[in-house]
Amino acid sequence: MKNDKLYTVDEAIKLLENYCAYQERCHKEVEQKLYDLKLIPEAKEKIILHLLQFNYLNEERYAKAFVRGKFSIKKWGKQRIINELKFRNISTYNINTALKEIDxxxxxxxxxxxxxxxxxxxxxxxxxxxxxxxxxxxxxxxxxxxxxxxxxxxxx
Structure with missing residues (x-):
């Protein structure tokens, strides 16, 4: 049986705070999580604003962590990293900033x-x-x- 629990905005905020605190997340991952929770658009917007406001969601920080991890652990080159970040809808500015993490x-x-x-x-x-x-x-x-x-x- 699928989990069809309904969440209040406050419950969803707590859930998403934990989700973002556990590991850096990009907007696309958070939006997917909110979609899975089946929240109304107004609630999704409120939650994303809350996460941005309290720095749970930070695209530049995410991109830098992604670059460091994929380069040092998976030994990926810049082209693959760039493609993966573009797939996650990360801005070109943040991609270029993050790539500076690689010596x-x-x-x-x-x-x-x-x-x-x-x-x-x-x-x-x-x-x-x-x-x-x-x-x-x-x-x-x-x-x-x-x-x-x-x-x-x-x-x-």
Whole structure:
């Protein structure tokens, strides 16, 4: 049986405060949560305003946390991070601000480490095909093709 509990605005505010306090959230995630709670538009608006007013919801902070996490934990490149943030309707200004969280030296070192780690796992005797597979892997992780080709060229 589905949970069809009806929430008062105050209950929903408490629920959403906890939801946002547990982990950084973007507007899209909060709106989805409010949609799932089946609240009327006026209530949704009131709750979002409350969350913004009391700094539970902050798009710039969310974008910075997202960038730091995806880069340091998942080793994603900037292109993939940008695409994911755009999918979450984060503004270009906040995306650009958040990308400054990544140190350029760390970024390049991370790309090189990923390449070195992946290389022995590619079962291919043809050198050209092997370098091509490595480049495709790094590009799929979201790294810029010119950087990828620079790293792959230095390895081969």
């Amino acid at each position: 350029e030296n760390d970024y390049f070192q991370c790309l090189e480490k990923l390449a070195q780690k992946k290389l022995p796992l590619i079962k291919e005797s043809n050198k050209f095909k092997k370098s091509s597979k490595l480049a495709n892997y790094l590009i799929s992780k979201g790294y810029e093709s010119e950087l990828v080709f620079k790293v792959v060229k230095s390895i081969f």
